[in-house]
Amino acid sequence: MKRLFTHFRRRVLLQVPTRVWVGAAVLCLSHLPATGSTEAMAQRLAYLAKRSNPVRNTYLNTLRARMQAGAIASAASDEQRLDPMIQQAVEWLNAGASEEALRGFDAWESLAQRVSPGLYEHNHYLLKSHQALCWLRLGEQENCLTNHTSASCLLPIQEAGRHLLRRGSEGALGILGPALERYPGDLSMRWLFNIASMTLGLYPDAVPEPLRIPTRTWDSGADIGWFPDVAAAVGADINGLSGGTVVDDFDGDGLLDILVTAWGLNDDPTYLHNLGKGRFEDRTQQAGLKGLTGGLNMVSADYDNDGDLDVFVLRGAWLGGEGRIPNSLWQNDGQGHFEDVTHEAGLFSEYPTQTAVWWDFNNDGWLDLFVGNESSARNRHRSELYVNNQDGTFSEEARSCGLALSSYVKATAVADVDRDGFLDLYVSNFDAPNQLFRNAGIIPGKPHLRSFQDIAKQAGVSDPIHSFPCWFFDFDQDGWQDLFVAGYQIKDVGEVAADYLGLPHQAEKARLFRNRGDGTFEDQTTLMGLDKVLHAMGSNYGDLNNDGFPDFYLGTGDPDLATLIPNRMFLNQAGQGFAEITTSGGFGHLQKGHGIAFADLDNDGDQDIYANMGGAYEGDTYRNALFMNPGQGNRWLKLQLRGVGCNRMGLGSRLEVRVMHEDGSRQTIHRVVRTGGSFGASPLRLELGLGSAVSIESLVIRWHGSGTTQTLVELPLDRCLSITEGQNQWEDLPLKPISFQAGVAHHHP
Numbered sequence: 001m002k003r004l005f006t007h008f009r010r011r012v013l014l015q016v017p018t019r020v021w022v023g024a025a026v027l028c029l030s031h032l033p034a035t036g037s038t039e040a041m042a043q044r045l046a047y048l049a050k051r052s053n054p055v056r057n058t059y060l061n062t063l064r065a066r067m068q069a070g071a072i073a074s075a076a077s078d079e080q081r082l083d084p085m086i087q088q089a090v091e092w093l094n095a096g097a098s099e100e101a102l103r104g105f106d107a108w109e110s111l112a113q114r115v116s117p118g119l120y121e122h123n124h125y126l127l128k129s130h131q132a133l134c135w136l137r138l139g140e141q142e143n144c145l146t147n148h149t150s151a152s153c154l155l156p157i158q159e160a161g162r163h164l165l166r167r168g169s170e171g172a173l174g175i176l177g178p179a180l181e182r183y184p185g186d187l188s189m190r191w192l193f194n195i196a197s198m199t200l201g202l203y204p205d206a207v208p209e210p211l212r213i214p215t216r217t218w219d220s221g222a223d224i225g226w227f228p229d230v231a232a233a234v235g236a237d238i239n240g241l242s243g244g245t246v247v248d249d250f251d252g253d254g255l256l257d258i259l260v261t262a263w264g265l266n267d268d269p270t271y272l273h274n275l276g277k278g279r280f281e282d283r284t285q286q287a288g289l290k291g292l293t294g295g296l297n298m299v300s301a302d303y304d305n306d307g308d309l310d311v312f313v314l315r316g317a318w319l320g321g322e323g324r325i326p327n328s329l330w331q332n333d334g335q336g337h338f339e340d341v342t343h344e345a346g347l348f349s350e351y352p353t354q355t356a357v358w359w360d361f362n363n364d365g366w367l368d369l370f371v372g373n374e375s376s377a378r379n380r381h382r383s384e385l386y387v388n389n390q391d392g393t394f395s396e397e398a399r400s401c402g403l404a405l406s407s408y409v410k411a412t413a414v415a416d417v418d419r420d421g422f423l424d425l426y427v428s429n430f431d432a433p434n435q436l437f438r439n440a441g442i443i444p445g446k447p448h449l450r451s452f453q454d455i456a457k458q459a460g461v462s463d464p465i466h467s468f469p470c471w472f473f474d475f476d477q478d479g480w481q482d483l484f485v486a487g488y489q490i491k492d493v494g495e496v497a498a499d500y501l502g503l504p505h506q507a508e509k510a511r512l513f514r515n516r517g518d519g520t521f522e523d524q525t526t527l528m529g530l531d532k533v534l535h536a537m538g539s540n541y542g543d544l545n546n547d548g549f550p551d552f553y554l555g556t557g558d559p560d561l562a563t564l565i566p567n568r569m570f571l572n573q574a575g576q577g578f579a580e581i582t583t584s585g586g587f588g589h590l591q592k593g594h595g596i597a598f599a600d601l602d603n604d605g606d607q608d609i610y611a612n613m614g615g616a617y618e619g620d621t622y623r624n625a626l627f628m629n630p631g632q633g634n635r636w637l638k639l640q641l642r643g644v645g646c647n648r649m650g651l652g653s654r655l656e657v658r659v660m661h662e663d664g665s666r667q668t669i670h671r672v673v674r675t676g677g678s679f680g681a682s683p684l685r686l687e688l689g690l691g692s693a694v695s696i697e698s699l700v701i702r703w704h705g706s707g708t709t710q711t712l713v714e715l716p717l718d719r720c721l722s723i724t725e726g727q728n729q730w731e732d733l734p735l736k737p738i739s740f741q742a743g744v745a746h747h748h749p
Contacts, residue, residue, distance in 0.1 A: 037339075037340065038288055038291070038292065038338075038339055038340040039291075040340075040343075041291075041292060041326070041328060041340040041342060041343075042290070042291030042292055042293075042340075043291075044326065045265075045291070045292065045293050045294060045325070045326075046266075046291065046293070048265070048325055049265035049266050049293065049294075052265055052322055053322065054067060055067075056320070056321060056322045057319060057322045059094075059318075059319075059559075059616055059617055059618065060618070061091045061092075061094040061095035061096075061617055061618040061619065062091075062095045062097075062618060064087075064091040065088050065091035065092045065095055065097070068084040068085070068087055068088035068091070069088070071083075071084035072084045072085055072088065078111055078114075078115045079115050079116055081111065082108060082111060082112055082115075082116065082119065085104060085107060085108045085111070086104075086105075086108050086123075088104055089101050089104030089105045089107075089108060089130070090130065092104055093130065093133065093134055093137065093561065093619070094561065094617035094618065094619060094620070095617070095618045095619045096137075096141070096617075096618060096619020096620070096621070097619065098134050098135075098137040098138040098141060098619075099134075099138065101130075101134050102131065102134040102135070102138075105127060105130055105131050105134065106131070108127070109127060109131075124182075125179075125183060125186075128175055128176075128179040128189075129179075129188070129189065129562065131175050132171075132172045132175040132176050132179070132189070132192060133172075133192075133561055133562055134171075135167075135168050135169070135170075135171030135172035135174075135175065135196075136168060136169070136172045136192065136195075136196060136564075137168070137561065137619070138167070138168035138171070139163055139165070139166075139167070139168020139169045139171075139172065139196070139199060140153070140168070141168075142163070142165040142167075142168055143163040143164060143165055143168070143199070144161075144163075144591075144622075145239070145621075145622070145623070147164060147165070148232065148237070148623055149161060150228055150229040150230070150232065151229075153589055153590040153591055153622075154229075154586055154587075154588055154589060154590070155195070155198075155218065155566040155582075155583075155588040155589075155590050156198055156203070156215070156218045156583065156588070157195070157198035157199055157203075159201065161199075162198075162199055162200065162201050163199045163200060166200055169196040169197075169199045169200050170200065172192065172193075172196040173193065173196050173197065173200075176189050176192060176193045176196065177193070180193060180211060184210070186494065187493075187494030187495075187497040187498055187501075187503070188492045188493050188494035188497070188562065190211055190213070190494075190497065191213070191493055191494065191496070191497040191564075192493070192562065192564065193207070193211055194207060194211070194212065194213045195564055195590070213497070213500070213501070214501075217500050217501070218582075218583045218588075219583065220579070220580055220581045220582065220583045220584035220585070221529070221571075221579030221580050221581065222571050222573070222579040222581050222584065223581065223584035223585075224544060224545045224571065224581060224584075224585065224632060225584075225585065225629075225630040225631075225632070226584075226585060226586045226630060227585050227586050227587065227608075227609070227627035227628060227629060227630065228586065228627070228628055228630075229586070229625045229626060229627055229628075230626050230627075230628050230740050231610075231623065231624055231625050231626040232623070233740070234278060234279055234280055234626065234740050235272070235279050235280045235281065235282075236258060236272055236280050236610070236624060236626050237623040237624055237625070237626075238260055238270050238272075238623065238624045239614075239621050239622065239623045239624075240260075240262035240264075240267060240270075240614050240621055240622075240624075241262045241263055241264050241267060241614040241615065241616065241618075241620065241621055242262070242263050242296065242537075242538075242592055242594040242612065242613075242614045242615055242616055242620075243260055243261040243262040243263050243267070243269075243295055243296060243297075243594055243595060243612050243614070244260065244261045244295055244296060244297040244298035244313070244314070244594070244595040244612065244679065244680065244681075245258070245259070245260050245298070245538075245594070245595025245596060245597050245610060245611075245612045245679075245680045245681065246258075246259045246260075246298050246300045246309075246311060246595075246597070246675075246680075246681040247259075247597035247599040247601070247610055247681070247682060247683055248300060248309050248599075248681070248683045248684060248685070249309075249683070249685065250271075250287075250308070250309055250332060250336040251273070251334070251335050251336035252308065252334055252335075253274075253276075254733065254734075254735055255274035255275075255276050255603075255738075256274055256599050256600070256601050256683055257271065257272060257273050257274050257280075257336065258270075258271075258272040258274075258280060258597075258601075258610060259271050259272070259298070259311065260272075260595065260612050260624065261294070261295030261296070261297075261298060261313060261595075262294075262295070262614065263294055263295060263296040263315075263317075263616070264293070264294065264618070265293060265294055265325075266293055266294075267293055267294060268284060268289065268290055268291065268292070268293055269284060269289045269292060269293075269295065269313075270282060270284050271283050271284045271286075271287040271289055271336070273336065274601070274738075276736065276738060277738070278738055278739050278740050283336065286336075286337065287336055287337055287338055288337050288338050288339060289330070289338055292313070292328060292330070292340060294313075294315045294325065295313040295314060295315055295328070296314055296315065296317045296318070296354045296594075297313075297314045297317075297354045297355060297356075297594075297595065297679055298311050298312065298313050298314065298595070298681060299311070299312050299314070299356050299357060299358055299675070299681060300312075300358075300675055300681045300684070301358035301367050301649070301651055301675075301684075302367070302647070302648045302649045302651075302684075303329070303358065303366075303367050303369070303388065304331065304392055305365075305366065305643075305647060305648040306334070306648070307334065307642075307648055308332040308333070308334040309332055309649075309684065310329065310330060310331050310332050310338075311329075311330045311332070311338070312327065312328070312329050312330075312347075312356055312358070312369065313327055313328040313329075313330065314327050314353050314354050314355065314356055314371075315327055315328070315352075315353070316350070316351065316352035316353060316374075317352050317353055317354035317374060318352070318354075318374075318559075318616065319352055320352065320374075320376065320378070320379050321378070321379050323351070323352025323374065324350040324351065324352065325350060325352070326342060326348055326349065326350050327342065327347065327349065327353065327356075327371070328340050328342050329341050329342045329345050329347050341392075344392070344393070345392060345393055345394055346386070346389075346393045346394045346395065346396070347369070347386060347394055349371075349384060351371075351373040351374075351381035351384075352373060352374045352379075352381060353371055353372060353373045353374060353381075353409070354374075354410070354679075355371075355372045355409055355410065355411050355412050355678065356369060356370060356371040356372065356412065357369070357370050357412045357413065357414050357425070358651060359414040359423045359425075359651070359652060360423065360646075360647050360651070360652055360704060360705045361385075361414075361422070361423050361425075361439060361450060362387070362448055362449065362450055363421070363422060363704070363705040363706075363707075364388075364390070364448065364705065365643070365645055365646055365647055365705050365706060366388035366390050366647060367388055367647050367651060368385065368386060368387050368388050368394070369384075369385075369386040369388075369394065370383065370384070370385050370386075370403065370412060370414075370425060371383060371384040371385075371386070372405070372409030372410075372411070372412045372427060373409060374408050374409060375405075375406045375407055375408055375409075376408060380406055381406075382398065382404045382405060382406050383398055383403060383404060383405040383406075383407075383409060383427075384396055384398050384404075385397050385398040385401055385403045385404075387448065387449065397449055400443060400446065400449055401443070401449055401450060401451055401452055402437070402451055402452045402453070403425070403437065403452055405427065405435070407427070407429040407432050407435075408429060408430040408431060408432065409427055409428070409429060409430075410428045410429065410430050410467060410468045410469070410488070411427075411428040411467075411468060411469050411470045411471075411678040411679075412425065412426065412427055412428070412470075413425075413426045413428075413470050413471045413472050413483075413677075413678070414426070414472070414652070414674075415472035415481040415483075415672065416481065416652075416654070416704075417436070417438075417459075417472070417480075417481055417515060417519075418438070418519055419480070419517075420439075421707065422439035422450070423439060423652055423704070424436065424437060424438050424439050424452075425437040425439075425452065426456075426461070426470055426472070426483065428467045428468060428469070428470040428485055428678075429467070430466055430467065430468070430488065431465065431466060432465065433456065433457070433462040433463075433465060434456055434461060434462050434463070434464075434467060434470075434485065435454045435456045435462075436454065436455050436456040436459050436461050437452035437453065437454055437455075438452065438453045438454075438455045439452060440452060440453045455519070458519075458520070459519060459520050459521055460513065460520055460521045460522070460523065461483055461485075461511075461513050461521050463485075463511055463523075464485060464487040464488075464508050464509065464510075464511055465508070466487060466488050466489035466508040467485050467486060467487055467488055467508070467511075468486050468487075468488035468536060468537060468678070469485075469486045469536050469537065469538070469539040469554075469677060469678030469679060470483065470484065470485040470486070470677075470678060471483075471484055471539070471540075471541065471676065471677035471678060472672070473541055473550045473552075473672075474550070474670045474671075474672075475512070475514075475528075475549070475550055475572060475575060476514065476575035477548065477549060477575055477668070477669065477670055478517075478575075478670075479656070479668075479670050480515035480516075480517045481515055481672065482512070482513060482514050482515050482521075483511075483512075483513040483515070483521060484510070484511070484512050484513075484541075484552070484677075485510065485511045485513070486510045486534050486535075486536035486539065486554065487507070487508030487509045487510050487511070487533065487534065487535070488508060488535060488536070488537075488558075489507060489508040490505075490507040490508075490533065490535055490558075490563075491506065491507070492560070492562065492563075493560075493562050493563050493564065493565060495507040495533060496533050496535060496563075496565045498533075499532060499533035505533065507533040507535070508533070509525070509531055509532060509533055509534070510525060510530050510531075510532060510534045510536075511523060511525050512524050512525045512528050512530050527577070528576075528577045528578050529577045529578050529579065529580075530570070530578055534554050534556065534568060535556050535557070535558065535563070535565065536554035536555065536556050536568075536593075537555050537556065537557060537558070537592070537593060537594055537679060538554075538555030538593045538594035538595050538596045538611070538612065538678070538679035538680055539552065539553065539554045539555060539596060539677045539678050539679060539680070540552065540553060540596040540597060540598055540676040540677040540678075540679075540680045540682060541553075541598065541676055541677050542598025542599075542607045542609075542676070542682060542687070543598075543607060543687070543688070543689035544569075544571060544585075544598075544606075544607060544629065544632070545571070545606075545632040545634060545689065546605070546606055546607075546632050546634035546635065546636050546689030546690065546691065547572075547574070547632075547634060547689055547691045548667060548669040548688075548689050548690060548691050549572035549573075549574055549575055549689075550572055551569070551570060551571050551572050551578075552569075552570055552677065553567065553568070553569045553570075553587065553596055553598075553609055553611070554567060554568045554569075554570075554593070555567050555592070555593015555594050555595075555596055555611060555612075555613075555679065556568060556592075556593055557591075557592035557593060557615065558592075559615060559616040559617060559620075561615070561617065561620060563592075564590045565590065566582055566587075566588035566589060566590055567582070567587060567588065567589045567591075567593040567611070568580060568582045568587070568588070569581050569582050569585055569587040585627075586627070587609075587627065589611070589613065589625060591613045591614070591615075591622040592613060592614060592615040592616075592620065592622070593611055593612075593613060594611075594612040594613070594614065594679055594680070595611075595612035595679050595680035595681075596609065596610070596611050596612070596677070596679065596680035597609070597610045597676070597680045597681060597682045597683075598676065598682045598687075599682055599683050599687070600629075600638070600687050601626070601628075601738075601740065602628070602737060602738040602739065602740045603735040603736060603737045603738055604629075604631065604737045604738075605636040605718060606629040606631055606632055606634075606636070606689075607629060607687055608626065608627060608628050608629050609625075609626070609627040609629075610624065610625070610626050610627075611624060611625045611626075611627070612624050612680070613625060626740075628740055634689055634690065634691050634692060635659075635689075635690040635691065635692065635693045635717045635718055636687070636688060636689055636690055636717075636718055637657065637688045637690055637696065637715065637717065637718070637719065637720075637721070638685060638686060638687055638688070638719070638720035638721070638733075638735070639655070639685070639686040639688065639699075639720075639721055639722075639723060640685045640686075640720065640721070640722040640723070640733060641653065641673060641684075641686070641701070641722075641723055641725075642722065642723065642724040642725065643703060643705075643706070643725050644706070644724065644725040644726055645703065645705065645706030645707075645708060645725060645726075646703035646704055646705050646706045646708065646725055647704070647705060649673070649684045650673045650684075650701075650703060650704065650725075651673050651674060651684065651704065652672065652673060652674070652704035652705070653672070653673045653701055653702060653703050653704040654670070654671075654672050654701075654702040654704070655670070655671045655672070655673070655686070655688075655699065655700065655701050655702075656668055656669070656670055656698075656699070656700040657669040657671075657688060657690065657696060657698075657699050658696070658697045658698045658699075658700075659690050659691070659693035659694075659695065659696050659697065660693065660694055660695045660697055661691065661692050661693055661694060662692060662694050666697070667690075667691060667693070669688060669689075669690065671686060671688060673686060673704075685720075690717065693717065694717075695714070695717070696714065696715040696716070696717060697713065697714070698711060698712065698713045699711070699712045699713075699715055699723075701723070701725075703725050706725065708725055708726060710723075710725065710726065710728075712728065712730065715730070716732075719732060720732075720733040720734070720735050721733065
């Protein structure tokens with residue numbers, strides 16, 4: 001069937017005029033003016049959405065399905081109908097029309113058996129896989145979406161997450177069972193067979209032993225309690241496609257709000273205002289964000305140093321030549337209302353991207369912006385470096401600084417890896433070695449610019465070749481920034497199953513690099529228990545149990561609807577390794593995971609997790625999740641920083657918190673001010689776990705850019721403090737705890 005699809009796209013789809021498709025008129029392609037207002041940006045985005053051609057945009061599934069009707073009707077013979085019939089069925093499946101797709105596959109099967117038995121046999125495996133997937137999707141739509149519970153789609157699926165409407169999973173088993181008799185060693189079908197059985201309560205006992213995924217597969221290495229998904233109960237279960245997440249206090253009321261995007265060309269963002277009463281309220285309209293559609297990711301920072309958080313939205317990723325869609329800079333007025341100022345700020349460009357990073361690379365106290373674009377042999381889109389002009393505008397200087405990359409950039413991260421006071425840049429590339437750019441020095445004649453030198457090879461951090469999310473963090477708390485990079489290449493879901501089962505595979509694995517402090521890194525992936533196929537997209541890190549050591553959560557998957565694999569949580573074991581707690585904590589969501597934020601949304605001192613769910617194809621929508629921390633009993637400290645010579649929110653600054661425990665032992669906790677990992681932004685108000693501390697002896701802040709080092713002593717525990725650069729006192733910021741638990745059922749396996 002893969003050969004058939006490729007043949008069809010060459011021979012039939014390219015016959016359709018590039019500006020015409022079924023049900024749509026020819027559009028004028030004249031360029032709209034690129035002015036800077038929100039209204040003008042909304043108009044431009046709407047224009048580009050209408051103009052997007054389903055011949056080239058493979059994610060416009062409904063239009064692509066309808067395009068096949070003419071090809072089917074005009075076919076000169078039954079044999080010639082087979083190509084458009086199968087393509088139409090695939091598009092209906094991706095569009096979420098599961099029953100229509102199933103009818104299409106069944107019709108193709110009947111016709112192919114009659115007019116082309118050889119073609120039918122050649123494509124039998126893929127046909128059965130698609131038919132089973134139609135039934136699985138139908139089961140998800142009728143149960144996990146329409147009759148959603150907090151236990152829906154959590155692997156391994158327990159009683160509270162079972163399907164009440166059984167026809168979808170029963171239909172899938174009816175296809176997969178006979179297919180596995182013909183393909184007994186196929187791990188993809190075996191994996192899906194077990195999932196379908198779970199949804200019906202048949203796993204493990206009623207699954208034949210040769211097909212059964214052993215129950216020990218789901219064992220956790222530790223248990224810090226069940227984190228219930230309360231998103232529906234608090235009004236935060238937005239149903240949409242994949243996108244970005246920012247959790248922060250956008251209006252200065254001390255409460256953390258939620259901002260999410262969805263990548264569909266016509267999908268509005270959603271701004272959820274925290275009411276402080278255990279609920280969120282949709283204030284997208286009031287925030288001025290209606291019409292600012294699309295966005296696969298967002299990065300947040302106070303770029304204009306006015307004390308409130310602004311947002312940069314990334315668009316066009318995965319679309320190749322169709323991805324020439326502008327990014328957006330949303331300026332916050334401090335009241336949670338945004339204005340699109342992309343053009344005025346000098347940031348207007350139209351390249352496909354999903355990653356950017358705010359950083360003060362030249363230490364002038366103002367945040368600059370690196371944008372990693374997606375380049376291929378056919379579509380060259382070099383990366384961009386925007387230097388802050390300190391007046392609300394930026395100048396693009398990537399070529400001058402040696403950062404005009406032409407690679408398929410998947411993620412970016414910054415850290416002062418050699419502790420010389422200047423931030424360095426890591427770039428995760430797909431199908432190419434990754435790059436670590438050392439901040440090397442001032443460019444002669446241009447004191448506001450600095451040159452960068454790629455030292456990835458000698459530093460030992462070029463792998464993995466196929467990678468996606470990356471971030472710096474100090475996992476072992478030795479004061480040096482370490483690096484995590486997730487692999488991103490599988491043939492199909494069977495390779496994930498193979499990794500779980502300890503079987504051979506060719507999939508790309510993750511890497512954890514420990515910073516040696518001498519300019520090189522040591523690969524400690526296996527030693528730390530992370531030598532796994534994680535296939536991650538959205539990801540972030542935080543401190544679930546407030547022990548002072550960072551943990552992390554990975555949103556997994558890819559556009560393929562069959563990639564039903566759990567999102568995965570790893571608990572740091574005091575820097576000695578990572579224990580997987582996906583099952584014990586209730587984090588093993590089977591839906592695609594994108595923007596993730598660790599944040600104390602209920603102000604009780606421990607971090608919760610908000611996860612943006614949903615896939616890429618039109619029908620692959622899902623409800624976002626909010627996993628509430630049940631409490632760990634450890635101490636904590638929150639810090640709201642105010643830079644003076646440093647950038648306003650202290651982004652990039654390094655902190656050392658020295659605490660004493662009851663037994664007299666001391667611990668130093670190291671943190672860098674940033675929003676976290678890839679594909680999701682945690683609050684810039686620092687949330688620090690202090691373990692079993694009985695006192696805070698000292699806090700040392702090394703303010704990034706200004707060079708100021710500030711030490712404060714005898715800080716209070718379990719408080720939120722505001723600290724201004726250069727002042728030896730702090731201000732107490734009282735935060736009232738919020739109850740988000742009412743009416744939420746706790747489902748624990």
